[in-house]
Amino acid sequence: MLYNVQRFCEYVLMLYNVNHTGANTMSKKELIRLADYLRDTSNYCEAFTPKQIEHLANFCHASNPNFKRDRWLGYIAGTNGKNGGAR
Numbered sequence: 001m002l003y004n005v006q007r008f009c010e011y012v013l014m015l016y017n018v019n020h021t022g023a024n025t026m027s028k029k030e031l032i033r034l035a036d037y038l039r040d041t042s043n044y045c046e047a048f049t050p051k052q053i054e055h056l057a058n059f060c061h062a063s064n065p066n067f068k069r070d071r072w073l074g075y076i077a078g079t080n081g082k083n084g085g086a087r
Helices: 002-017 028-041 050-063 069-077
Strands: none
């Protein structure tokens, strides 16, 4: 469990620090990759509670002012697709 949390934190920091513009923002593509990671690990990584996912959504919004919080959370939960449409 700890290994998954450590990998996750490293992944988020990598996305935040390594971007193509040099600005401290995350692109839409990076936000989707992060959501994909959370979806892919949801069955075996119980370390992330809904509250922790909410905090991560706050981080994403702070990183990108165009971040669509409800769409992103819905995609992670499996209620909608990557672009916010119904699945």
